Amino acid sequence: xxxxxxxxxxxxxxxxxxxxxxxxxxxxxxxxxxxxxCGKTMTGLNAARPAPSSTTMPRHTGAxxxxxxxxxxxxxxxxxxxxxxxxxxxxxxxxxxVRGT
Numbered sequence: 001x002x003x004x005x006x007x008x009x010x011x012x013x014x015x016x017x018x019x020x021x022x023x024x025x026x027x028x029x030x031x032x033x034x035x036x037x038c039g040k041t042m043t044g045l046n047a048a049r050p051a052p053s054s055t056t057m058p059r060h061t062g063a064x065x066x067x068x069x070x071x072x073x074x075x076x077x078x079x080x081x082x083x084x085x086x087x088x089x090x091x092x093x094x095x096x097x098v099r100g101t
Contacts, residue, residue, distance in 0.1 A: 003042055011046045014039065014078055016071050020047050027067040034071035043071060 003011040023030045024047065032040045076082035 003046070006042075011042060012074070012078060012080075014043055014071075014074065016043060016069065017047070020044075020069055023067045023069055027065065029066045031066045031068045032071050033068060035073065038071055038073045040071050 003009070020030060020032070020043065032044055034040050077084040
């Protein structure tokens with residue numbers, strides 16, 4: 001499955017990509033959990049695509065050794081529609097200004 005063919009654009013890097021990479025190095029098998037349509041399949045396929053096919057890689061040795069990772073929907077920052085410069089403090093000040101308190 002190719003992201004461009006499926007969605008009409010290239011894979012957008014996610015914050016969880018680095019976490020998934022670290023977990024794969026440590027455990028070799030990761031269960032990506034999350035809500036429907038949050039990008040679990042594309043994230044997993046993107047991580048699997050560059051994997052080397054070397055026979056010297058450690059193999060998964062059995063059930064119960066899967067690492068778990070939680071994925072959420074893409075943030076505005078990941079989509080490129082925000083600079084990521086905001087903070088909860090700024091949001092609460094803006095909300096107080098709108099409410100007039």
